Amino acid sequence: MPDTPPSLLVRGLTKRFGNHLAVNDLNLTVMPGEFFGFLGPNGAGKTTTIRMLVGLLRPDAGQVAIAGHNLATDPLGLKGAIGLLPDELNLYERLTAREFIQFAGTMYGLPLDAVRSRTEELLALMELGEHANRMIVDYSAGMKKKTALAAALIHNPRVLFMDEPFEGIDAVSSRALRHVLDRLRDRGTTIFFSSHILDLAERLCTRIAIIHLGHLRAVGTLADLRAGIGLPPNARLEDVFIALVGAPPEKDELSWIA
Amino acid sequence: MGVVGVAIMIVLFILPAGLGLGAFTYAGFHVLDGDGDCELLHLMLAGVWVFWMVFPLIGFSLNQSYDLTRLFIYPLSRRMIFVANLLGCCLDPTLLLVLPLFAVIVASQATSLPALVLIVPALLLFLMQTIALSQAILWALLNVLRSRRIRDWAILLAPLVMLAFYIAPHLLVRGAVGGDVFGRVIAWRPSRYFGYTPVGMAAGTVICAARGAWLGALGYLLGGAAYLLLTIALGGFVLSRLHLGEIGAGPAAGKQEVGRWGRFSLPRLATTPLAVLALKEVRYYWRDPRHKAAFIVPLVPVLIVAAGVIVGQPWPPSAAIIFAGFVCLFTFTKLFQNAFGIDREGLRLLFVTPCPRGDVLLGKNIAGVGTATLATSVAVLATGAVIGDAPLAVICTSFVLPVAILLAAVGNVVSIHFPTRLARRGENPFTTSSGRQFIVAFVSLAAFLTALVIASPVLAAGALPMLLARPVLYAVTAPVSVLYAVLVYAAILRFYSADALQRNETRILEECLVGEPA
Numbered sequence: 001m002p003d004t005p006p007s008l009l010v011r012g013l014t015k016r017f018g019n020h021l022a023v024n025d026l027n028l029t030v031m032p033g034e035f036f037g038f039l040g041p042n043g044a045g046k047t048t049t050i051r052m053l054v055g056l057l058r059p060d061a062g063q064v065a066i067a068g069h070n071l072a073t074d075p076l077g078l079k080g081a082i083g084l085l086p087d088e089l090n091l092y093e094r095l096t097a098r099e100f101i102q103f104a105g106t107m108y109g110l111p112l113d114a115v116r117s118r119t120e121e122l123l124a125l126m127e128l129g130e131h132a133n134r135m136i137v138d139y140s141a142g143m144k145k146k147t148a149l150a151a152a153l154i155h156n157p158r159v160l161f162m163d164e165p166f167e168g169i170d171a172v173s174s175r176a177l178r179h180v181l182d183r184l185r186d187r188g189t190t191i192f193f194s195s196h197i198l199d200l201a202e203r204l205c206t207r208i209a210i211i212h213l214g215h216l217r218a219v220g221t222l223a224d225l226r227a228g229i230g231l232p233p234n235a236r237l238e239d240v241f242i243a244l245v246g247a248p249p250e251k252d253e254l255s256w257i258a
Numbered sequence: 259m260g261v262v263g264v265a266i267m268i269v270l271f272i273l274p275a276g277l278g279l280g281a282f283t284y285a286g287f288h289v290l291d292g293d294g295d296c297e298l299l300h301l302m303l304a305g306v307w308v309f310w311m312v313f314p315l316i317g318f319s320l321n322q323s324y325d326l327t328r329l330f331i332y333p334l335s336r337r338m339i340f341v342a343n344l345l346g347c348c349l350d351p352t353l354l355l356v357l358p359l360f361a362v363i364v365a366s367q368a369t370s371l372p373a374l375v376l377i378v379p380a381l382l383l384f385l386m387q388t389i390a391l392s393q394a395i396l397w398a399l400l401n402v403l404r405s406r407r408i409r410d411w412a413i414l415l416a417p418l419v420m421l422a423f424y425i426a427p428h429l430l431v432r433g434a435v436g437g438d439v440f441g442r443v444i445a446w447r448p449s450r451y452f453g454y455t456p457v458g459m460a461a462g463t464v465i466c467a468a469r470g471a472w473l474g475a476l477g478y479l480l481g482g483a484a485y486l487l488l489t490i491a492l493g494g495f496v497l498s499r500l501h502l503g504e505i506g507a508g509p510a511a512g513k514q515e516v517g518r519w520g521r522f523s524l525p526r527l528a529t530t531p532l533a534v535l536a537l538k539e540v541r542y543y544w545r546d547p548r549h550k551a552a553f554i555v556p557l558v559p560v561l562i563v564a565a566g567v568i569v570g571q572p573w574p575p576s577a578a579i580i581f582a583g584f585v586c587l588f589t590f591t592k593l594f595q596n597a598f599g600i601d602r603e604g605l606r607l608l609f610v611t612p613c614p615r616g617d618v619l620l621g622k623n624i625a626g627v628g629t630a631t632l633a634t635s636v637a638v639l640a641t642g643a644v645i646g647d648a649p650l651a652v653i654c655t656s657f658v659l660p661v662a663i664l665l666a667a668v669g670n671v672v673s674i675h676f677p678t679r680l681a682r683r684g685e686n687p688f689t690t691s692s693g694r695q696f697i698v699a700f701v702s703l704a705a706f707l708t709a710l711v712i713a714s715p716v717l718a719a720g721a722l723p724m725l726l727a728r729p730v731l732y733a734v735t736a737p738v739s740v741l742y743a744v745l746v747y748a749a750i751l752r753f754y755s756a757d758a759l760q761r762n763e764t765r766i767l768e769e770c771l772v773g774e775p776a
Contacts, residue, residue, distance in 0.1 A: 054610055058764040075760070080612035090606035092538065094545040099538075106534040107611040135545065138406055151607070 005068055007032045007159050007190035008053070013062035015048055015214075022048045024214040026062070030192060030207075032158075035185050037205030038194045041245055045214040046194045047087050050161050053192070054084050067158045080108065083157030087164050087194075089144040093137035097128050097147045100136060101154055108155035115154070122150035125176055141168040149177065159190045166197060178204070202237040210244050217244045272354045279305075280358030287366040289440050295468075298440065299363065299461040300448040303384065306356050307457050310392045313352065315403065316412045316419065327400065327500065336497050340490075347389045356385070363464060373467040376475045380463035383482040387456045387489050394493040397500050413547035417554045421561075456485040531613040535621030542600070543629055548680070549600070555589040556582075556637035564644045575647035579654050582641035583634055587661060588706055590630035594669025595702050597622045599678045599770050606771070609763045616756030619673075623666040623747075630662045653729070656736040657720040660743035661713050667747040668709040670755040674762050676701050677769040715742055 008030035015023040023045040030036045040046050051057035053064055055075050064071040069078035092100055101122055105115035123129045126146035131139065136147055145168050152160065160181075166174050181204070185191055195201050201208065202222065209219040218225050218240075225240045226233060279302065286298040329339055360381050368374040402408055452458050462478035499505045543549045559582035566572050573581070597619070598605055608618065635655040642651020678698050710717070716739040723731035759766075 056606055056609060056764065056767055076612040076614065079610055082610070084607075084610050086606060088603065088606075090603045092542070092601075092604040092607070094542050095538065099541065103534055103538055104607065104611070106529070107531045107608075107613050109531070109612070112529045 004032060006030060006065075007034070007067055008036075008192065009063075009065040010053065011063045013049065013052060013064065014060050015045075015052060015057065016060050021214050023052070023059075023211075026211075026216055028209060028216070028219065030159075030190055032190055033185055033188045035181070035191045035204050035206045036193060037201040037208040038192060038211065039196075039198070039201055039208060039241060040211040043213075044211045044245075046211060047163055049211070050084075050086075050163050050192070050194060054082055054161055055079060081158045083152035083155065083160045085145075085149050085152045085160075085162040085165050089141070089148055091136050091144060091148055091151075094135055096133050096135055097139070097143075097150070098123065098132040100147060101150045104151035105154040110155055118154050119150075122154060125180065126150050127173060127176075142170055142173070145169055146173055153180070153184075157189065159192060160184065161192045163194045164196065165193065166195065166200060198237045198241055208237070210241060212245045268351050268354060272351055276355040276358045279355070280362045283359055284362045284366065286440050286443070287362070290444070294440065294444050295367075296461060296465045297444050297446075297448055299464055300452050300457060301443055301446075302359055303457045303460055304448055304452045304455075306359065307384075307388050307452075307455070309355075310388045311395060314392050314396045315399065316415055325400070325404075326397075330501060336494065336501055340494060340497055343393060344386065344389055347393065348385075360385075367464050367468040369468060370470075372472065373470075373475075376467040376472075376479055377464050380460050380467075380475075380479050380482055383479070383486050384456055384460035387482065387486040390486065390489045390493050391456075394489065394496045397493070397496045398505060400500065401505065410547040414551050414554070417551045421554065421558060456482060456489075459485060530617075531611070532617045532621045532624075535613070535618060536624040539622055539625030540629070543625070552589055552592070553633055556586045556633050556640075559585045560637055560640045560644060563641050567644060572645060575642070575645045575650055578641050578645045579638055579647070579651050582637045583654060583658060586634035586637045587630060587658070587665060590626070590633065590662075591665055591669060591702065591706055591709075593626035593630060594623070594666045595672040595676075595705060596678050596680070597626070597669065597673040598766050599673075599680050601770070602680060603771070605767060609767060614756070615759040615763070616751055619670050619751060619755055619759060623663075623670070626669075627659070627662045627666050630665070631659045634658045634662070653724075653732055654720065656732065657716055657739060660716045660739040661709075663740075663743035663747050664713045664716070665706070665709045667743075667750045667755075668705050668712065670751065671758070672701060672705045674755065674758045674766065677766045679770050712746060713743070715739070 006029045008028060010026055010028040013023055013026040014021075026045075026049060038046055038049070048057065052059045052062075053066070053071075055071055055078060064078075066078045067081040069075075069081060071078050092103070095103065098119055101119045102115050105118060106112075110118070120129075123132050126149065128143060128146055128150070131143065136144060139147065145165070149162075149165060152162075165177065169177065181191060193201070193205065205222075207219065207221055208225060210217045210225070218228055220228065222237060222240070223233070225237075225244075226235050229240065229243050231239055231243060283298065283302050287295055290298055326339060326343055363381065364374070364377055368377045396403070449458065449461070452461075459478050459482035463475050463482060466472070466475035466478060496505070559578075563573055563578045563582065566578075572578075593600070598608075601608055635658050638654050638658065639648070639651050642648045642654075676698050719735035719739045723729055723735060
């Protein structure tokens with residue numbers, strides 16, 4: 001796809017918190033329809049990166065463009081093209097799920113009829129219909145996650161950012177969600193996906209980037225990553241991940257447990 | 259709780275209330291004679307007893323540290339948890355509320371060494387029994403108290419309790435000076451109701467010891483000790499049930515659907531981000547108890563003005579109505595001056611949407627101005643009715659809207675440049691106190707005064723017809739005031755606030771969500 005403009009183009013993205021370099025000179029190109037896995041251990045800079053990409057955190061340096069919209073010059077155009085499922089559940093907890101999803105749909109400029117019909121479909125898909133008139137403050141963590149996900153999907157975004165989307169979701173909803181994501185990808189939606197669940201990433205992602213201590217360690221298909229570090233073709237993503245991120249052997253043991 | 263928070267709470271609330279109670283009791287002991295002392299003592303100790311039963315129930319909802327089931331995962335015996343909990347309560351700053359009262363009782367009644375030897379243990383037994391019983395009640399009701407609805411009600415009750423703290427001493431002191439309050443205490447005879455309770459045991463010991471009736475004092479003291487033992491046994495029983503999960507376990511009650519009254523469906527008009535944002539704000543005012551609590555404030559000026567009428571010292575009508583209006587509007591400035599802090603976690607969703615930032619501010623302001631105007635108008639009209647000048651109140655309400663609009667215009671600038679994180683659920687607001695909060699408080703006051711300066715033409719338009727004794731002029735000055743306010747608001751929004759919000763939203767997020775999970 002050499003002539004197709006990328007869904008996500010990141011150049012030299014950098015963020016520093018005091019003396020801590022959270023993200024250092026990050027460069028990424030993600031094409032339409034890709035299911036892009038953005039992986040790394042805790043504190044690697046995944047969430048910071050996603051927040052910068054969607055305009056919730058100001059980068060110290062670098063350029064971001066999504067679906068042709070530059071974050072610096074056209075932030076609202078960029079935000080209209082994306083959906084976000086954040087790691088933390090950023091919900092208006094005193095709204096009901098139905099009200100919250102409708103609120104999100106209207107804020108993205110959908111007409112009222114579309115807001116209403118899509119809300120009901122999303123509630124049914126996420127199995128939230130029975131609880132749709134209860135305030136979100138009374139929901140379990142999994143229900144909150146599904147509500148947030150519904151709000152991120154309602155406007156059919158061109159690029160969907162998901163930070164740990166499967167955490168706290170039961171197996172049934174997880175399967176339904178995977179099905180929805182597959183259909184979105186088939187229709188050309190780009191999915192930028194961050195997770196600790198490596199098995200899932202291995203199964204879903206067309207390309208993977210691994211970040212550690214703010215530095216991008218590798219990016220490519222799983223086969224590319226294996227080849228890049230000399231692992232055999234049957235090596236799992238977990239092996240690739242450990243090889244790239246590394247872990248000092250002494251961290252595997254506790255001194256008082258023989 | 260942080261040191262600054264504790265200091266603020268002690269200086270502003272606990273010490274004044276405690277010293278007030280002590281002073282009232284001291285005055286009573288000097289005014290009353292015969293059985294008067296006994297009745298007053300019953301009343302004051304009963305007040306302490308009831309306060310301690312109720313206070314932890316409200317406090318539990320505001321401060322999660324009251325939930326001692328968190329200790330159950332550690333290898334601690336029930337006895338250790340029980341004793342540590344009682345001792346912890348004895349170190350609670352609220353104890354300062356009763357220390358002045360106890361000091362007055364000892365100083366006034368312990369006229370001899372034997373009396374002192376009996377009175378001090380009696381008061382200690384009473385205090386321990388009170389604390390132990392309040393804890394036992396708290397543990398027994400733990401599951402109910404964990405309910406979100408109960409916690410919401412507690413947040414609403416807290417400002418009412420604070421209001422009572424301010425108004426009750428005011429009325430007590432006025433009554434004490436007039437002399438009739440003590441007469442009413444004797445006439446009510448609290449000893450009839452509390453004589454056989456721990457209150458009666460403590461009061462009986464004190465009175466008998468003061469009168470030299472040593473046998474009677476000893477009898478009451480033993481009664482107090484028996485009550486304490488009984489309460490400890492009860493507390494131990496409740497704690498053991500709690501430990502075994504026979505009470506306090508299971509899902510917390512209160513997960514109910516939003517009632518029909520509160521569940522406005524998406525109306526046909528709410529088809530734009532502007533309208534849906536305003537609707538969201540109104541829903542939050544209605545459902546979030548921390549917002550709803552603000553609606554209690556309009557009661558304060560009305561009650562203060564009413565108190566003046568009751569004691570025969572009424573305010574001048576114009577002063578009373580202006581006072582009510584400004585107190586209410588000042589209270590509601592938080593809707594304008596921290597428009598993003600009140601969004602809390604939802605703020606990330608708001609800022610990730612492509613809604614034009616001018617519409618974000620306008621949507622919030624429509625809800626805020628409407629709410630502030632309505633609540634302030636009600637307070638002004640109520641004050642007018644209380645003071646007996648309803649026509650003046652009606653005229654004043656027509657100037658509430660333009661002032662509210664101008665407060666919103668200035669408030670937007672403060673919201674953008676001085677956003678403040680609000681305490682989360684279960685987090686004590688005093689713990690979030692910091693040096694920055696004092697700066698924000700100063701800025702808030704300065705912004706309010708600035709808004710009033712900008713609103714001076716509106717205030718002049720309100721005063722002019724009155725000064726010229728030409729009420730008919732209000733037909734012109736009132737709409738012109740609204741027009742002036744709308745034009746000023748639109749100019750500030752169009753030429754400054756909308757762009758400033760766009761430029762500052764990442765910083766606003768950092769300020770409002772500081773301390774939240776990264």
